[in-house]
Amino acid sequence: MLKVGLLKKSVGLFFLALILVLAACGNTEETSNAEGSNEESSDGGGEYPTKPIEVLIGFDPGGGSDQLAQLTQPYLKDYLGGSFANEYKPGASGGIAWTSIAQQTENDGYTITITPSPQVVTNYLINSELQYTLDDFDPIANVVTDPAVIVVPSDSEFDTYEDFAKYLEENPKGLNVSHSGVGGDDFFSLLRWKRQTDLDVEMVPYDGDGPSWQAAAGGDVDASFNNLGVVFSQIKEGNLKALALMSEERNEMLPDVPTLKELGVDVVAGSSRGYSAPKGIPEEAKQKLYEAFEKLSEDEEFKEQLKEVALPLDVKVGEEYADYLKQEEEVSSEIWEEVKHEYE
């Protein structure tokens, strides 16, 4: 009897603690939910969305995709007159989430996903086990494109891209260059650059963008192919030197860094992040989503916020985004066919 009494007490206390915690934090959540639904009813125009839109994120919280979700959704919510709920389903470099988008989720417009490219296409090009392709998606819009950049340690003997290229001409495979992993965007940028220039380096894979630039900053490798948004603050602080950007134009935040195009190497590469839906969502939902992203691209406050985190805005809506992804698929698959044998 004594045991049971104590048990009751401890269970009771457990609940009490829970209620306290809920009371402390549940409030804020409720109010934010209420706000969402108010906007919904006041908007009045179309029907979609009538319930929260689920965003399936194929990566861990805190990663690049999550960052995009957290940055865009406060704005999109207002433009769309609805709310979002993020669901994290990490695994197989996004592959598990995208397979479920292709095969399981309903295409009613209430489940969308974040698609970083070229990852979303290179993923299934490299791993035949993955059962999805680009045809299973209705691309909605690209939001940002983080251009690829070549960085070297701050005490490196190379001050310009020309020095770097010249050294490699004289010493083929004479430098170690880090990238963010086999099949990642930097891996493909590096291969594209190698193909264009006929230069060769020792490619050293790391586990992600961070470890890749850290290897360069710490002097483990001679250079890193990385993304501007990732290494911008390190360049600014002098931990790394940027040799060349792989964007169409120079970046206003680093006006002294040339593009590869200027230097006569025709490579434009980087990592893009956008939203896609499963194939065949209702036309109304599609149009509403397109509209929201169009408006987002005009939002001054949003632009300002992107600038603060050094992510270049690159909005491509609907068809344009679909074409872009198709093109990425073509280029990547061509390159992969060439180097495939080295990785099998």
Added chain:
Amino acid sequence: MSTLIKHSVASILVLVFAIVFYIESLKLPETAARLPQVIIIVIAFLAVAMFVEAFIKRNKTKTANNEAEGEDIEKINVIRLLVFGAAIALYIFLINIIGYLIITPIFSFLTLMYLKATKLRIAILLSIGFTAFIYGLFVEFLSIPIPMGILA
């Protein structure tokens, strides 16, 4: 079961495990296969060593003390263990189909009753209360999804 039999079964299982992994490693590129193969060979060697160790120990205990083993093994209620294990397996299997909210109170009530853990009233209260508590914590408060099954 004697210690020797237990250990021989374990050694065989580990060897099978090692062989399966070794065959799988043959499909890999050389760089990816190198370290795993070294470790697989070490594992195979250690599995055999474990068996030998148990064998030697048995011979020693036989000569020193014939009935030393029986003492420290308290009797284990094998049937109860098996039923409980099977209940867990069934619970995991059904949670995705039927859904957390329905299967959890059933599982906890039935296991509590089977194990004669508490009185009927408390078992009911506990299974419903706990299910609600976890639901509140995960879904309402942290918005972490749980398997909803047919209620989805």
Added chain:
Amino acid sequence: MNEIMSGLINVLSIWNLLALAVGMILGLFVGSMPGLSATMAIAILLPLTFGMDPATGITMLTSLYMGAMYGGSILAILVRTPGTPAAAATVMDGYKMTERGQAGKALGISLISSLVGGIVSGIVLLTVAPLLGKLALSIGAVELFAIAVLGLTIIASLAAGSVIKGLLAGSMGLLISFIGMDPITGTPRFTFGSIYLFDGISFVIALIGLFSIPQALKLVEKDKEVIKASKIKDKMLPSWQEIKALKGTLTRSSVIGVFTGLIPGTGGDTASWFSYNEAKRFSKQKNKFGTGHTEGLAAPEAANNAVVGGALIPTITLGVPGSSTTAVLLGGLMIHGIMPGPTLMTEHAEVTYTLLWAVLFSSIFLFVLGLLYTRLAVGVTKIPGKVLAPIIVLLCVIGTFAVNNSMVDVFIMFAFGIVGYFIDKLNIPVAPLVVGMILGMMLDTSLHQSLLIGDGSWLIFLQNPISAILLFIALISIFQSTPLFDKFIQLYNKRLRQDSK
């Protein structure tokens, strides 16, 4: 100096103190639930902090991180169910104390150790963070490989009873860690065609299975209760005498925790095993480890809280997350419009220094709130084992599902549970398996990276001074654990005696 003071004033505002308290309560709670981690809780609560001042939001999340590091140990000590990977080493001696009816005392020691670890790391952060930040960058693939090798020698000292079984468990752990995508070649290894295995077997999930499920099964297999209920008046806080006796262990473990946190890619899980091993190495009562020895409990506990400050060092000085939790924290800063990177200490000094003070103050909150929460939690030992067993199972299943939102993970967890049960029955130690799983990928990846960097030459490990020293220590550790070493010591002592004669 000015920034330090304004940071202090900032952290003492009503709102920030409240944030510290709320974060701590959440952290303690989340940490104690298997499957729920600080990383996950921070990611989920991030949107809630949007409305707050950046400093307040970050303060709350830091406090949550600190709380979760201690929270993970509560159920590890009470029911052998570590709430977080960092608490796995705590099970070794913590649960043994509970079995002896000293649950309260064990929790008290773990709380004091966490407090010490947290305060040491807070002080390090406030004083020498910028100096240590650069150190984090100099740890490259070659050094990481040496650290992994040194870590593997822990297996030998954890192999209680049979060296063969310990090594077997350790190698199995290594092999299991290789399951998943190989980062060097990009090919899936041992995935048997399933994309669910591409990312390997999540460490948290294996851990839940290996510790908790066998525990649940053990609770029902016998008619007798496994755990002695701890006396109501079992004093929680250890006496001053007892704390003083742990002085050396606490300091050493805190330093280990700070440095392990500093290295990107290693966190609380690694730190706790390293410090457990070192505590044993330096202890006068080596054979008491694993039987409910206070040193063995204090070491991992101090270390895993010291990791918090350590992991924040590269985070604030370089924008390099020292652990997965700080990676999410960095993301949080970005959402608040603060670009993580080397400019944090200068351009955003106000937020940054508030954060630094928050680490120190959260340790104090940890002590006060932790004491209350722990008093509540001790009640768990009074719940009969047969009631506890189904509850543990439920927590494991739902907690595992939450990790990756995946049912496959639950199957894997259960499989590990069954294996874990039989491993226990065969007296094969689980700890080496866990250490193997932590270090396997680090060992393999850094080995191949180093060889690529060094043009295939193994000499690279000896040319690098840090790695050469670490490998030398590893060699000594191996030597120490062989019978040869004891003979050597005996011989040496004999020689000494002869000399004195």
